[in-house]
Amino acid sequence: MSEGLRERKKRETRLRISDIATGLFMARGFDNVTVAEVARAADVSVNTVFNYFATKEDLLLDRTPEVEELLVRVFLERGPGESVLQAVRRDFLEALGAGHYRYGFHEGGDVFIRIIEASPSLSARVREMNETREHRLAEAVADELDADPDDLTPAVVAAQIGATLRTVVGYAVRRMLAGETVEAIAPDLRRQAEHAFALLEKGIGDYGARREGRQRS
Amino acid sequence: MSEGLRERKKRETRLRISDIATGLFMARGFDNVTVAEVARAADVSVNTVFNYFATKEDLLLDRTPEVEELLVRVFLERGPGESVLQAVRRDFLEALGAGHYRYGFHEGGDVFIRIIEASPSLSARVREMNETREHRLAEAVADELDADPDDLTPAVVAAQIGATLRTVVGYAVRRMLAGETVEAIAPDLRRQAEHAFALLEKGIGDYGARREGRQRS
DNA sequence: CACTAATTTTTAAGTCACTGCAAAATTTGT
DNA sequence: ACAAATTTTGCAGTGACTTAAAAATTAGTG
Numbered sequence: 001m002s003e004g005l006r007e008r009k010k011r012e013t014r015l016r017i018s019d020i021a022t023g024l025f026m027a028r029g030f031d032n033v034t035v036a037e038v039a040r041a042a043d044v045s046v047n048t049v050f051n052y053f054a055t056k057e058d059l060l061l062d063r064t065p066e067v068e069e070l071l072v073r074v075f076l077e078r079g080p081g082e083s084v085l086q087a088v089r090r091d092f093l094e095a096l097g098a099g100h101y102r103y104g105f106h107e108g109g110d111v112f113i114r115i116i117e118a119s120p121s122l123s124a125r126v127r128e129m130n131e132t133r134e135h136r137l138a139e140a141v142a143d144e145l146d147a148d149p150d151d152l153t154p155a156v157v158a159a160q161i162g163a164t165l166r167t168v169v170g171y172a173v174r175r176m177l178a179g180e181t182v183e184a185i186a187p188d189l190r191r192q193a194e195h196a197f198a199l200l201e202k203g204i205g206d207y208g209a210r211r212e213g214r215q216r217s
Numbered sequence: 218m219s220e221g222l223r224e225r226k227k228r229e230t231r232l233r234i235s236d237i238a239t240g241l242f243m244a245r246g247f248d249n250v251t252v253a254e255v256a257r258a259a260d261v262s263v264n265t266v267f268n269y270f271a272t273k274e275d276l277l278l279d280r281t282p283e284v285e286e287l288l289v290r291v292f293l294e295r296g297p298g299e300s301v302l303q304a305v306r307r308d309f310l311e312a313l314g315a316g317h318y319r320y321g322f323h324e325g326g327d328v329f330i331r332i333i334e335a336s337p338s339l340s341a342r343v344r345e346m347n348e349t350r351e352h353r354l355a356e357a358v359a360d361e362l363d364a365d366p367d368d369l370t371p372a373v374v375a376a377q378i379g380a381t382l383r384t385v386v387g388y389a390v391r392r393m394l395a396g397e398t399v400e401a402i403a404p405d406l407r408r409q410a411e412h413a414f415a416l417l418e419k420g421i422g423d424y425g426a427r428r429e430g431r432q433r434s
Numbered sequence: 435c436a437c438t439a440a441t442t443t444t445t446a447a448g449t450c451a452c453t454g455c456a457a458a459a460t461t462t463g464t
Numbered sequence: 465a466c467a468a469a470t471t472t473t474g475c476a477g478t479g480a481c482t483t484a485a486a487a488a489t490t491a492g493t494g
Contacts, residue, residue, distance in 0.1 A: 004461080004462075006460085006461055006462075006470075006471080009460090009461090009471090010471085013471095034449085034450065034451085035450080035451065035452085036450080036451095044472075044473090045472065045473050045474075046451095046452090046473095047452095047453095047472070047473060047474080048471085048472055048473075050451090050452065050453085051471080051472075054452095055451085055452085056450095056451065056452090124341045124344070124345065127341070127344045127345065127348060128341065128344065131344065134380075150405075152384060152385070152388055152409050152412065152413055153412070153416065155384045155387070155388075156380075156381060156384045156385075156412075156413045156416055156417075157416070159380035159381065159383060159384045160377050160380050160381060160416075160417060162380065163351075163373075163376035163377050163379065163380035164373060164376065164377060166376060167369060167372045167373045167376045168369070168373075170372070171369055171372075188367075192369050195369065195370070195373075196369055196373045199370065199373055199374070199377075200373075200377060200417075202419050221490080221491075223441075223442080223489085223490055223491075226442090226489090226490090227442080230442095251478085251479060251480085252479075252480065252481085253479080253480095261443075261444090262443065262444050262445075263444095263480095263481090264443075264444065264445085264481095264482095265442085265443060265444075267480085267481065267482085268442080268443080271481095272480085272481085273479095273480065273481090
């Protein structure tokens, strides 16, 4: 009784709609494709589309939950003695080195970036995503360090880390929009990231560092 | 030949629409008021409303340009030896002390905050505003220090300052939504701001400090 | 004042995301 | 095979926003 016909069909339909929508968006841009077209191409009614996806933006940005939890995960899985900032920087650089570009959403290359950058509503969505990503991190940090509810430090640190990350990613985005590949940018990007995080680290110090002999993972 | 009838009427009409819209939004919330209602109350057609304001959000957030240039102005007018961060912090604390709450948009008290917080599209607009505010600051800093185009430092610093500011303001907003007045929050807010900026300062140091004998204002 | 050009306002018709609801189709368990 | 639960669809909105052309207003000139 792992999965009934109903569940399977739902999963398939959802995936089909999302895939077809993404394809159309890539081919013609987000704002030049209507939900009705997506529905027609996926052979469902418009209402069914909205049954699976709350907004048109969700058709493309379906993995936002993962992105929003990314920093929390990195924080919770950080090594002994590693500070919040150290963990994020390490994970970012690892991702960069491994070619897994999880910080620029999607491994699809610059196609997604172009779609998002060209659409105001998608850009707005990404900003929202960044915000909640920082809020989640702040929560997690405050929680694990059981900080005083009136202590803004977790929120400040999370926001500053998020700001740094966004700036560095923004740099990469700009160069990718100019036509360069991730591989071509990587060395510069690494340098910029190290510099940007260093700028922040001297201020944050070891705040949030997990104490030795108390680590989780 | 200071101002013809036509210009005066335009100015008046624009102001009337904006004022009436703001009044309606305050009374019944942003999403419970249609543009058609605003138009009817202002005794113009819907198209005239859109003639003056590009979006419904602009009916309320009409002063965004000022907010977006705020940090640039503070930066450009900073005193001798004062760093970017020092200037922003000083201006923020001055505003707080003087009761001029220009960092929490509008002196109207918590009413605006409530309207904005209750409306997703307005919140999105505020996020966008914050972003361009940081971009403007980054531009101005890079410009005045004539930084290398590949130097991310101005952008990183601007983003981190913006993040800090947003966090502190967010703290105030939360307490105001809980019913407290600005005056009641002020002391805590001051302390939090000093702490948050201190957190950042140790990392930023004197970056962006105007060199002695070279100031502008 | 009269008359024309420029500008603003309105009217009308439409697009598109998204909602609510009831009917129809499908799946499930028995 | 039948009834209950669930999913899909059709239909009729709502509301922000666009476009284009007609109508009203204002400006400038003789």
